[in-house]
Amino acid sequence: MLRRLGLSLPLPWILGALILAITGCTQAPEKAEFQEALVYLEPGVSSAEVADLERKYQVDLVANSIWGDGRLWRVAYTGQPQFLGQLTADPEIAYAEPNYIYRASFVPNDPLYAQQWNLKTIGMERAWEKATGKGATVAVIDTGVARYLPDLAQSNFVRGYDFVDDDEDPTDQQGHGSHVAGTIAQTTNNSRGVAGVAYEAQIMPIRVLNRFGFGTVADISEGIRFASDRGANVINLSLGGGGDSQVLREAVDYATRKGVLVVCAAGNENQPRSSYPARYNGCLSVSATGPSGERAFYSNYGEAVDLSAPGGDKRTSESSGILQNTLGLGGIPVYASFQGTSMAAPHVAGVAALLYSQGIKDPSLIRRALLSTAQTAPDDWRNFYGAGKLRADQAVAVASNPVLYVRGGFSWIMPLSVLVLSGLCTWVILGFGDRQNQHFQNIEWAVFALAVVLTGPGLFPLEALGTMILPEGVLKFLAAPIPMWDRLLFGGYLNPFLHTVLFPGLLTAFLLSLRWGRFLALGACIGTGAFLLLQATVFFTPLMWIAQPEWARAFLLINALACLGLAYLAHRTPEA
């Protein structure tokens, strides 16, 4: 039995690893281009002999510079290694090798750019080679934007509105909105200050928060509708509160219907749920990470978090915040380092603008590109990072390679533990639940193993891959075991139902009397049981409606034991 189990269980993993290996090969890191070789001659080769070499190989030898010793020459070639072999074999040539052209990626000349760890973390230098946000409009719905700041001087603006004072002048009096706008479209490569993500995008400044940083739901909702009507492509909402509001939700839905992507900060309460409006389905909720890539101490996580981006974590040093040009005391321009999920959201809004400027205009496609290219955070069972960590370079590269790409990183500690535990449970339950007429066929083992895999560890290697040709989250769906589908379906409302004996119980109730169905049910019981057992203990996972961790653990444990008990009883029930 064990031998058969050992044969059938790892099969999906081997397949998964194979897929990973194949796609990994096609996605090898982009090498520098070379169509040029370097030829180093033996000492004492005269210029006449160089001319002979040119005739012999039908090439043009070019000196690299006037400072050369006469031995180093460049030669254009088609890239065939055999040709270099021929050259090296020539008695007058010491060696020939490809002359790699090292392409320096775009590095802006802004002097404080070196301190913007956040932009390097999300791969902006490579992303800027492909897109800078031209043609996209990002509405910054915040405390306004101070256009007079020196490092916003050449940034592009469209007309906004001030809903606090009800006039046409949305100038910032607080500093927050200007900082957020700076992250999106700070004037870049102007030999001054800092850089911004989508520096050629247009900013639509909309002031809905007063000089203390507060505003009413009414103003915020009107701001969202205003931006949607006036041609914004992306809305950044670096604001929030605890209260659900129908007016605000309808405004977000309105924006979505109008084809606008709404990006929201997840909130700074260190709670396992996004604050409003980030919690609405129409909003892309962004949690914050520090320079180490770990979730920042203040950032909300868990419910409704879609994606993470740098938001700063200043516990180590002031420079670990997000640096942008903003207002200091008395409205004087300063470069200030802030931390907060407000700082994380504009990174995502900026990359969304880059995607829009590349021609991806449908907000659902932009959303899919952002989420499916984010770098997977392994073993993120508390959903600190949503789909993963924002990668601007991967997101803008998706237009050229939409079929299959490697995002890197997949969880393996938890799934492998589930696998080992379910193997153990299978041995204990099926081995001890002794039945006389026990005939497990190969195909039955395969069905059993499939059910164990789908409910226990999931096809987890798929987590490392992304695709744009399938609907959003299909690979994530397949990668996640069934009890974790609550993260992907119906806004989390299936939690905690999926973390119970309910699904394997229903399978057992309906399929036990069928020949193959019985193995499906047995597998589901054991897979779910092992999974819940680990969630209750080593890999504790909070549940949605059970706030106390002790209660949640007990709930998971009872259901895990119920699953395993059910497997035992089902196994002992004679075949119909």
Added chain:
Amino acid sequence: MRPVSWLGVLLVACAPTVPSAPVPTLIQEPHMITGTLQFVDIETGVWQLVTADQTYMLVFNQPPRDLKALIGKKVNVKGKVRSEVMGIGMAGMVLEVTSLSP
């Protein structure tokens, strides 16, 4: 045991009989709340009132001058919870302060 009787077993196991998270009551009238005053360096800086079961984010129409001296101390705040107000802090329930005393 017949398969149908499993349903009974699993329904009992599924029924969540544990308490859910407490829902904070909204105080719409000015109310006196005692808690610890804190300043958190998040966003442009957030003033918080931390009580045993709730963290409030304070909104001042005119902040008192000696606020910094009260950081970490117990204070009495008269104020109104404003559920319709949102802000940049996103670090607690919005409490509009009418008066604050040590």
